[in-house]
Amino acid sequence: MSADFLKLIQRGAAAEVAEAVAADPTLVCWRDSQGVSALLWAVYCGQEAVRDFLRARLAAEGVALDIFEAAATGDQARLRTILEAEPKAVHSFSGDGWTPLHLAAAFGAPAAVATLLACGARVDAVSRNAQQNQPLHAVLELGKDLETVRLLLEHGALANAAQAGGFTPIFSAAAANRKDLAELLAAHGVDPRRRSDAGKTPADFARERGHAEMALWLDAQPVP
Secondary structure, three states: OHHHHHHHHHHOOHHHHHHHHHHOHHHHHOEOOOOOEHHHHHHHOOOHHHHHHHHHHHHHOOOOOOHHHHHHOOOHHHHHHHHHHOHHHHHOOOOOOOOHHHHHHHHOOHHHHHHHHHOOOOOOOOOOOOOOOOHHHHHHHHHOOHHHHHHHHHOOOOOOOOOHHHOOHHHHHHHOOOHHHHHHHHHOOOOOOOOOOOOOOHHHHHHHOOOHHHHHHHHHOOOO
């Protein structure tokens, strides 16, 4: 049943998820072999209706979110409660290798990111998975929220930090055609000409995706 339930979440079949939980209430607390919860899977898959249903159902049953769920859903109140009781949890890693700050940066709100930073979350924490990235990479790859990027940079995140494959955050900005993000990174000393392990530049990424103006802008930037 668990595999079928996960497929429903991935498809965003909210009505069928609700039916499955009605038939087997324990599914609301289901987790995969790595410990990733049904709620987190809904967040990962961008299935907002399923996410909201699961959050409401968990609340109705009195099941508190863990720190990773709270971070990914931007639940500041729950984050504060957890961290007041266990301050070191801010440095913990999920079963699939993310810190709470990675998840808040990628999926949560800037306010949740600010809460974690205020509690000592490390902006240079490296994920324990194949991506081997930092929270700044996570927001540039997924959430692309300008305020979150600004917060991380202002708290010491390195604009030129490389993740697996040699990609720095500006590669994601280039691929997404987000000049506002690229400009912010440039203001913090990013190298616009840095090459990935495969020898490609951020401008190459932009050109390959049809973002000609972004590529020209990147090529025109001075190397800090």
